[in-house]
Amino acid sequence: GESVGLHLPTLSVQEGDNSIINCAYSNSASDYFIWYKQESGKGPQFIIDIRSNMDKRQGQRVTVLLNKTVKHLSLQIAATQPGDSAVYFCAENTSGGYNKLIFGAGTRLAVHP
Amino acid sequence: NAGVTQTPKFRVLKTGQSMTLLCAQDMNHEYMYWYRQDPGMGLRLIHYSVGEGTTAKGEVPDGYNVSRLKKQNFLLGLESAAPSQTSVYFCASSAPLDYLTLRGLDYRTDTQYFGPGTRLTVL
Numbered sequence A: 001g002e003s004v005g006l007h008l009p010t011l012s013v014q015e016g017d018n019s020i021i022n023c024a025y026s027n028s029a030s031d032y033f034i035w036y037k038q039e040s041g042k043g044p045q046f047i048i049d050i051r052s053n054m055d056k057r058q059g060q061r062v063t064v065l066l067n068k069t070v071k072h073l074s075l076q077i078a079a080t081q082p083g084d085s086a087v088y089f090c091a092e093n094t095s096g097g098y099n100k101l102i103f104g105a106g107t108r109l110a111v112h113p
Numbered sequence B: 001n002a003g004v005t006q007t008p009k010f011r012v013l014k015t016g017q018s019m020t021l022l023c024a025q026d027m028n029h030e031y032m033y034w035y036r037q038d039p040g041m042g043l044r045l046i047h048y049s050v051g052e053g054t055t056a057k058g059e060v061p062d063g064y065n066v067s068r069l070k071k072q073n074f075l076l077g078l079e080s081a082a083p084s085q086t087s088v089y090f091c092a093s094s095a096p097l098d099y100l101t102l103r104g105l106d107y108r109t110d111t112q113y114f115g116p117g118t119r120l121t122v123l
Helices: none
Strands: A010-014 A019-024 A032-038 A045-051 A056-058 A062-067 A072-077 A086-093 A101-103 A107-112 B004-007 B010-013 B019-025 B031-037 B043-051 B054-057 B065-067 B073-078 B087-094 B118-122
Touching: A010 A019, A019 A107, A032 A062, A032 A072, A045 A056, A045 A062, A045 A072, A072 A086, A101 B043, B004 B087, B019 B031, B019 B087, B019 B118, B031 B073, B043 B065, B043 B073, B073 B087
Parallel strands: A010 A107, B010 B118
Antiparallel strands: A019 A072, A032 A045, A032 A086, A056 A062, A062 A072, A086 A101, A086 A107, B004 B019, B019 B073, B031 B043, B031 B087, B043 B054, B065 B073, B087 B118
16 A cells, blocks of 8 residues: 655664754744654654744653744654654644644654664 | 544545545534645645635645535545545644643644544545
8 A cells, every 4th residue: 555655754763862853844934833743554643832932842752943043943852762663744834814734745763773 | 532533544446436535523623624645745735624614725625525514524525536636635623723622632722633544545
C-alpha cells in the first residue's frame, strides 16, 4: 500500500541523542504554530504549540523554538526514543476565520538503537 | 471519548464509482475539515465546515462534495472516482478560537484533532 512519507527529508539519530527538526513557515502574519507527529498508518497527533508572542515553549521532552525574524520553527526532542520514530509536521495558522492550518511537507525521524 | 473517528478504514474503487466517507467527532467541535495526504506531501485541505449546515471549499475541492447535516458528522463524497483521488483521507475537528472547554482530552483552542484516516485506492 501507499506509504505516507516517501521522499521526505529524513533525520537519523541514535537512541538517547537529542533531535532537532526544523521548519520554515511561509506567512509572516501567522501567529500560531503547531507540531504534529504522525506514526505509520495513523492520523497526525498534536505534540506542542506556540503562539507568536513567545520564542520558546517546553513540554515533556519536547521544546519548540520560534524565530519570527527568519520565519523559522524548530522542534527539539530530548533523549530520543524508538517510539519517537515518525513523520513530524509543522503547521501555521493565522488567527481569525476558520482556523485554517497550513502544513509543511514533513520530516521523517528515524531513531536507531 | 472516541475523539474523531472515520469509516471506512480502507476502500478500493473502480474509476467512475462513487462513495462516501464518514467522519464523526464527539468533542462538540464547531469546525470540521477534510484533508488528503499524498506521498511526500503534507496535508491539503479539501473542504471544511464552520458549523452545522455550512460547508466551504479548501485548497483542492474539485471532484469532492461534502455535507454537514449534523454537528458531529462531516461527510465527504466522491461522485465519480478517478485514479488521481487515490490518497489517504483525514478528517479533523477543532473548536472555535474563543471556545474553551476541558474534558478528558487535553484541548487547545486552536488545535485540530485528527481521525485515523481512510486509505482509498481508485483503480
